Amino acid sequence: MHGLVNRALQEFVKDTYGADIWGEVRDQAALPFDEFESMLHYDIRLTKLTIDAASAVLHKDAASLLEDVGSWLVSNPAQESIRRLLRFGGTTFLDFLQSLEELPGRARMALPDLDMPEIVLQTDTPGRFKLEIRWALDGMGSVLLGALRGMADDYGALVVLEAEPGREGAEIVVIDLLDAQFAAGRTFELDAQMR
């Protein structure tokens, strides 16, 4: 599993709960190093062990934990870069939703070896979307659910998000777009220096 994925998990724990808690997670997962490196690759078992350990140390089920990771990824000021990259997906939340299938391709433009989920977007009825997600590990649906919640705030859209049991290893997120322009949302300048 790409170091960026592991490091996101690590930085989330450190940023939200402190370095001591990360130390506990690391010990419980018996990681053979202090920190994940974002540009290295790790055995997927280490990623799974880290998720399980964090879940145990924080007394949170894996789905809630990963949902928090997803929200943190797009709303934490230190990760502004990720929010920006996602905002390239479109001018409105609807455009953004429809660009999600492109997300793995976009990520691979920058990092050809990044482990990205397979994403399929289906439109159920107008305003209702189903996101079908397949990944090497369970839980990417939860991460995306958290991230979508953060991005909806970013765009100023009012949405209801729900995880639904999927079939054959797929995870499903149901998105009800109630109001695309509910609030002002945050601005997005194409030019990074304008921030």
Place this chain on the structure above:
Amino acid sequence: MTSPQHILPDPLVGLSGAALDRLMPLHVWLSPKGQIVRAGPTFRKMVREADIIGGSIFDLMKLKRPRLVSKLPDLMALQGQRLTLMLNTAPHLTLRGMVVALPGDSGAFMNISLGVSFAEAVAEWHLTLRDFSPCDQTVDLLYLREASALTSHESRMLTERLEAARIVAEQQALTDTLTGLANRRAMDTALARTLSNPQARYGLMHMDLDYFKRVNDTLGHAAGDHVLAHVAKVLRSEVRRGDIVARVGGDEFVLLFRDCDDPDLLDRIAQRLIRRLEQPTVFEGKTCRISASIGTTLSSYYTKPTVDQLLSDADQALYASKNRGRARHTFYTPDLAPG
């Protein structure tokens, strides 16, 4: 068999201004005199003038390549070619364009893209996602530029952390990288450990190469490195397992002989070392000649010595050898002490 295109005339397409704006936000429609009939919203944003209709295109931009042009017929001669142009609002940014004729000599139609200066152009004119057609990959380029800046930042951080770790490892290293012998830190540690046993018997030799600087200066550093590696090999072959040989400076070596404080034996070893090191070696066809001066001190000279004292006494014996004309071996005696 004739294709339909050969029978039918080139069909014309009618598009509304709003459709043109969406399809080509950077278009300019020109009259036969080169006046602007209409222009796309992004073009208007970039020329920063509210009222451009009826004005000459040549007041707003300069064509740089294939050649300077200031009249519409000259521009029309470049139909279909790749144009390099600049807008007067930002003459330092080169844009890309193409012009085609409109039917019946009714003017020209030009489309523009940001070219390779896209990032600067977006910053200069404060362009947003809405200023581009979804078919224009400029936004993807911006995305890619930002994403790769991020990943190269991450790579740089990794390299910096690895470099810091390498420096720490080097500081903690116990081996001299050039010769593979122990280094000064390893020798200090070994000596301290030996001294911690008051019953320990040992001999400590300090050796300095003679004429090494001459080899380095006349035959080059590669020859010098070759000599040092050769010396290391000779020293290693003259000690037993458990003895320690360290390179403690450019051409300085320290040998710790454990469980041995026999002056006769150590003198024989020292003399043999000098003899062997004096045998010339050949490096890339060039003959390297060196010798060595050695000073030795023995555990039997002391009751409770310190590491510093031992090293300093061996050093004084070494300098006595140098003073006696080099290529010698001297045992430490208190009367060698300066002053």
